[in-house]
Amino acid sequence: STLYGMIHRMDAGIGRILEALDRWGLADNTLLLFTSDNGPWLGADQVNFQSYSLARYNGHFRGMKQDVLEGGIRVPAMLRWPAGLPKSGQVSQMVHFCDWMPTLAAVAGFQTKPDLAYDGVNMLPILRGDASQLSPQRFWQFNRYEPVLNCNAAMRDGDWKLVWPRVPEAMNKFPIDNLWYSGMYSVPHFETEIDRTPVKRAVPAPGKPELYNLAQDPYEQSDLAQVNPGRLNQMKLDLENWFEQVNCERRSLPETWQGENDPL
Numbered sequence: 001s002t003l004y005g006m007i008h009r010m011d012a013g014i015g016r017i018l019e020a021l022d023r024w025g026l027a028d029n030t031l032l033l034f035t036s037d038n039g040p041w042l043g044a045d046q047v048n049f050q051s052y053s054l055a056r057y058n059g060h061f062r063g064m065k066q067d068v069l070e071g072g073i074r075v076p077a078m079l080r081w082p083a084g085l086p087k088s089g090q091v092s093q094m095v096h097f098c099d100w101m102p103t104l105a106a107v108a109g110f111q112t113k114p115d116l117a118y119d120g121v122n123m124l125p126i127l128r129g130d131a132s133q134l135s136p137q138r139f140w141q142f143n144r145y146e147p148v149l150n151c152n153a154a155m156r157d158g159d160w161k162l163v164w165p166r167v168p169e170a171m172n173k174f175p176i177d178n179l180w181y182s183g184m185y186s187v188p189h190f191e192t193e194i195d196r197t198p199v200k201r202a203v204p205a206p207g208k209p210e211l212y213n214l215a216q217d218p219y220e221q222s223d224l225a226q227v228n229p230g231r232l233n234q235m236k237l238d239l240e241n242w243f244e245q246v247n248c249e250r251r252s253l254p255e256t257w258q259g260e261n262d263p264l
Contacts, residue, residue: 040198041065068154143170159215162235235240
């Protein structure tokens with residue numbers, strides 16, 4: 001009932017925004033974007049992440065929030081901009097969250113600084129139906145504490161997707177950090193010192209990488225790693241290079257920015 005109540009409240013709030021745009025005569029030349037940051041949390045067991053208990057819909061997709069499987073990272077997006085986009089249609093090419101900043105800048109007519117390296121690219125031509133522009137490669141990786149390359153990591157290159165499965169020992173959050181995280185909801189405002197002591201844990205060797213063709217297999221049921229070793233190895237190398245680049249950037253930041261061992 002809480003979930004349905006949240007949806008009802010959100011729907012009513014969006015309705016008020018639409019009404020205001022109509023009232024002010026801004027509806028035709030305003031871009032409305034509705035999307036989500038990740039798939040649903042299904043209440044997975046904190047040890048093996050396979051015991052789903054919450055009744056939330058995720059279609060036929062594998063995985064959930066915190067996964068790099070499609071159930072964790074593929075989310076709907078709906079756009080309305082009568083003066084700037086086709087009246088109807090579906091965009092099948094991938095648009096990543098990091099693409100929205102340069103895309104929205106282009107919509108607003110703002111020129112991004114050419115000397116800055118952006119993670120995303122302007123996807124407005126694709127949204128307008130330009131099939132000649134290809135989606136760029138995209139990468140994901142998530143685990144607790146110090147980043148681990150071959151754990152819960154993925155790469156997209158066109159229709160192809162490389163997946164390194166979870167390593168449970170790298171995904172777990174220490175019980176003391178769960179207490180800290182839960183406790184912050186019990187007070188309106190607080191500050192706390194972050195313990196930056198390096199986390200000591202044993203992380204075993206990773207599993208085997210998986211390879212999927214999402215155009216033919218959007219639900220990631222058929223692992224093609226064994227029959228496409230060339231593509232698998234190239235994508236592994238691309239992912240490793242990306243991971244090293246991002247990690248070098250992270251380590252170059254001042255200690256107060258790194259958040260390397262933040263208990264989150």
